Amino acid sequence: xxxxxxxxxxxxxxxxxxxxxxxxxxxxxxxxxxxxxxxxxxxxxxxxxxxxxxxxxxxxxxxxxxxxxxxxxxxxxxxxxxxxxxxxxxxxxxxxxxxxxxxxxxxxxxxxxxxxxxxxxxxxxxxxxxxxxxxxxxxxxxxxxxxxxxxxxxxxxxxxxxxxxxxxxxxxxxxxxxxxxxxxxxxxxxxxxxxxxxxxxxxxxxxxxxxxxxxxxxxxxxxxxxxxxxxxxxxxxxxxxxxxxxxxxxxxxxxxxxxxxxxxxxxxxxxxxxxxxxxxxxxxxxxxxxxxxxxxxxxxxxxxxxxxxxxxxxxxxxxxxxxxxxxxxxxxxxxxxxxxxxxxxxxxxxxxxxxxxxxxxxxxxxxxxx
Numbered sequence: 001x002x003x004x005x006x007x008x009x010x011x012x013x014x015x016x017x018x019x020x021x022x023x024x025x026x027x028x029x030x031x032x033x034x035x036x037x038x039x040x041x042x043x044x045x046x047x048x049x050x051x052x053x054x055x056x057x058x059x060x061x062x063x064x065x066x067x068x069x070x071x072x073x074x075x076x077x078x079x080x081x082x083x084x085x086x087x088x089x090x091x092x093x094x095x096x097x098x099x100x101x102x103x104x105x106x107x108x109x110x111x112x113x114x115x116x117x118x119x120x121x122x123x124x125x126x127x128x129x130x131x132x133x134x135x136x137x138x139x140x141x142x143x144x145x146x147x148x149x150x151x152x153x154x155x156x157x158x159x160x161x162x163x164x165x166x167x168x169x170x171x172x173x174x175x176x177x178x179x180x181x182x183x184x185x186x187x188x189x190x191x192x193x194x195x196x197x198x199x200x201x202x203x204x205x206x207x208x209x210x211x212x213x214x215x216x217x218x219x220x221x222x223x224x225x226x227x228x229x230x231x232x233x234x235x236x237x238x239x240x241x242x243x244x245x246x247x248x249x250x251x252x253x254x255x256x257x258x259x260x261x262x263x264x265x266x267x268x269x270x271x272x273x274x275x276x277x278x279x280x281x282x283x284x285x286x287x288x289x290x291x292x293x294x295x296x297x298x299x300x301x302x303x304x305x306x307x308x309x310x311x312x313x314x315x316x317x318x319x320x321x322x323x324x325x326x327x328x329x330x331x332x333x334x335x336x337x338x339x340x341x342x343x344x345x346x347x348x349x350x351x352x353x354x355x356x357x358x359x360x361x362x363x364x365x366x367x368x369x370x
Contacts, residue, residue: 001033001034001091001092001362001366002033002034002088002089002090002091002092003025003028003033003034003035003036003090003091003092003093003094003362004035004036004037004038004085004088004090004092004093004094005021005024005025005035005036005037005038005093005094005095005096006037006038006039006081006093006094006095006096006100006101006104007021007037007038007039007095007096007097007100008039008040008069008097008099008100009039009040009041009045010022010037010039010041010045010047010048010049010051010057011039011041011042011045011046011047011048012048013048013227013251013252014048014196014226014227014228014252015048015196016120016170016196016277016278017096017097017118017120018048018049018096019049019277020120020170020171020277021037021096022047022049022050022051023049023171023173023351024171024354024355024358025037025051025052025055026051026052026054026055027052027171027351027352027354027355028355028358028359029052029054029055030052030054031355031359035054035055035056036055036056036057036058036088036090037051037055037056037057037058038058038059038060038081038084038085039057039058039059039060040059040060040061040062040063040073040077041059041060041061042059042061043059043061045059048252048254049254050254058084060077060080060081060084062076062077062080063076063077069099074103077103078103078104078106078107079107081103081104081107082107082108082111085107085108085111085113086111086113089113090113091113091362091366092113092114092115092116092362092365092366093108093113093114093115093116094115094116094118095115095116095117095118096118096120097118097119097120097121098117098119098132098135098136098139101115101117101118101119101139101143102117102135102138102139102142104142105117105139105141105142105143106142108142109142114144114365114366115142115143115144116143116144116145116146116147116361116362116365117139117142117143117145117146117147118146118147118168119146119147119148119149119165119274120149120170120274120275121274122153122156122272122273122274122296122297123153123156123157124271124272124296125200125272136161137158137160137161139161139164140160140161140163140164143164144164144365145164145165145166145361145364145365146161146164146165146166147165147166147167147168147361148165148166148167148168148274149167149168149169149170149274149275149297150167150169150274150275150297150300151167152296152300153167153274153275153296153297154166154167156296166361167357168354168357168358168361169275169348169349169353169354169357170275170277170280170349170354171349171350171351171354171355172277172280172281172284172345172346172349172350172351173284173346173350173351174257174260174281174284174285188218188219188220188221189217189219189220189221189264189265189328190220190221190223190262190263190264190265191210191220191221191222191223191263191264191265191266191267191324191328192223192225192259192260192262192263192265192266192267192282192287193206193222193223193224193225193226193266193267193268193269194224194225194226194256194259194266194268194278194281194282195224195225195226195268195270195278196226196227196228197224197226197227197228197229197230197231197234197249198228198229198230199230200270200271200272200273201226201228201268201269201270202269202270202271202316203224203230203234203269204230204233204234204237205269205316205317205320206222206224206267206269206320207222207224207234207237207238207241207243207247208237208241208317209269209316209317209318209320209321209324210222210243210246210247210321210324211241211243212317212318212321213321213324213325213328214243214246214247216325216329217325217328217329218246220246220328221246221247221248222243222246222247222248223248223250223259223263224247224248224249224250225250225251225252225253225256225259226251226252227251227252231249234249235249256278256281257281257285260281260282260285260287261285263282263287264287264334265287265288265289265290265324265327265328265334266278266279266282266283266287266288266289266290266308267289267290267291267320267324268289268290268291268295268298269291269292269316269320270291270292270295270297270298271292271295272295272296272297273295273296273297273298274296274297275297276291276295276297276298276300276301279291279297279298279301279302280301280345280349283301283302283307283308283340283342283345284342284345284346286338286339286342287338288307288308288309288327288333288334288337288338289301289302289307289308289309290302290308290309290310290311290320290323290324290327291308291310291311292310292311292312292316292320293310293311293312294312298310301345303340306337306340307337307340307342308337309323309326309327309337311323
């Protein structure tokens with residue numbers, strides 16, 4: 001099939017949805033499909049994650065791909081998208097994330113080319129964003145299908161949206177050969193967190209929890225890998241708690257497997273996740289993992305007492321500190337959790353199975369009316 005994926009940017013550091021897109025597009029190209037990714041990046045920008053050479057990249061070079069788009073930029077992108085896609089005459093177009101798939105859907109109106117909207121967050125994201133929620137509810141008017149990352153996440157949306165939704169898993173993989181950065185291991189044991197510095201990830205709770213126990217564990221470091229809008233606020237919290245020697249805001253990296261390999265324990269304090277991609281990757285590396293029991297996307301991956309610990313309680317900071325301290329002082333328990341079976345993660349979320357799911361959706365959309 002001739003498939004076009006559209007996303008706002010591929011050149012910005014980090015991003016789970018971007019990583020998923022690159023993996024899926026590259027995998028489909030390896031299977032023999034004609035695959036193109038269209039983004040608003042400028043020509044000089046290279047993708048943050050390596051893209052298979054068989055995938056064609058089209059960069060529109062319109063607007064700032066980091067900040068929110070202006071109305072003028074959205075209109076320019078919509079017009080250029082329509083022209084580029086009509087010229088390519090694809091069988092299917094897939095828009096990744098709401099910032100892309102809504103204008104894309106309207107751009108393709110009347111073209112006869114089916115559009116799939118790929119949603120990568122949970123309903124919780126929209127609860128305090130009324131305008132985005134209104135726009136989300138327009139999606140069934142322009143999309144042939146809406147993919148979400150799991151059946152439980154799909155069930156949280158309204159019946160109006162579910163009528164167009166289909167679950168398609170995010171792919172999980174690890175590199176077979178990983179070089180551990182000695183700079184990550186020289187200063188002692190690493191408690192690792194991977195995730196963008198955004199409100200959803202709730203890093204402030206993690207930093208505060210670590211602050212409660214840091215004095216007991218002078219040989220441990222909390223290393224937070226990711227970038228985002230809350231960097232200054234989180235750094236200020238680290239400074240305020242006097243944790244500069246033990247807490248690192250390490251920024252984003254495309255060599256994430258080396259981070260997992262250098263750590264002894266993983267934690268993700270998110271209040272919600274559609275799918276905990278970083279948690280799944282950490283578990284594949286054999287890292288005992290900690291997250292909140294009420295977090296969708298985390299509680300389906302961490303099996304409490306088997307491969308990690310789920311945290312419960314109204315005092316999120318205190319409860320998280322207690323669980324982390326218990327594991328940090330008990331190497332035997334960490335080793336036991338690390339030995340938990342991992343194959344089920346690859347069986348359920350491996351790239352080949354995920355590609356099968358995408359191809360099934362493509363076939364259904366291409367052969368049936370929207």
